[in-house]
Amino acid sequence: MASLSFLSSSHHLTLRTPSLTLRKISSPRTSVSFSVKAQSVALSQDDLKKLAAEKAVEAIKPGMVLGLGTGSTAAFAVDQIGKLLASGQLHDIVGIPTSKRTEEQARSLGIPLVALDTHPRIDLAIDGADEVDPNLDLVKGRGGALLREKMVEAVAEKFIVVADDTKLVTGLGGSGLAMPVEVVQFCWKFNLIRLKDLFKEFGCDAKLRVGGDGEAYVTDNSNYIIDLYFKEPLKDGFAAGREIGKLEGVVEHGLFLGMATSVIIAGKNGVEVMTK
């Protein structure tokens, strides 16, 4: 049993119980187990992300080809992999980064990197998510890396999602936050209108993603992102994904369906491992 030994600096969530117990998730399609015992500590959201990420890293074995995710939670996993390599507790692994950001981070930590072209079989991918539903279906890509993430995670034998419990939703699209669609730059407005029309029954709004500089956000693959905002959760994520995929000029969408092997969720009550 691991125990929580760190304290947070900001955004406190206080654990008042001396130890954490198992909380069962009601979906019949997932099973849950607890593996963390906590002392009475205050945890920030970052602490929770770190906790989930480090739990996932425990699944890494020497010799593995790893998919390295993108985002603030996945970055904790990459950090931990770097630390274990540096201390000699982990060896003989290679990573395939899902974004230029992650590539830079991994290089700075001395993690050996390869490409899908030379290593088309991935043993384990670890990545964050924006929404996780009870069937372990996901929305991903608010960090803009959805295309490479999907390419890597689709071929991973095992895909562990790491998140804090703010990412749990009862239905995809239910957070009211962006569900990204990566589109080619050519006539992006045309696809924005088509996407909005496609989901008008869900009260969908569609917006071109804009970066910090006020210009259109450009992905690592030189595409744009159209963010979809739903007023109510999608009834059928698979049907939605199929319909989006039919639009010419759409490169990828942020619905990651049937891909996660397990989801590690950290919350104020502890760490839950949800599996199918």
Ligand SMILES: O=C(CO)[C@H](O)[C@H](O)COP(=O)(O)O
């Ligand atoms: O899909 C992603 C990036 O494209 C991220 O995994 C997702 O946005 C979650 O990020 P964070 O861990 O920062 O909340």
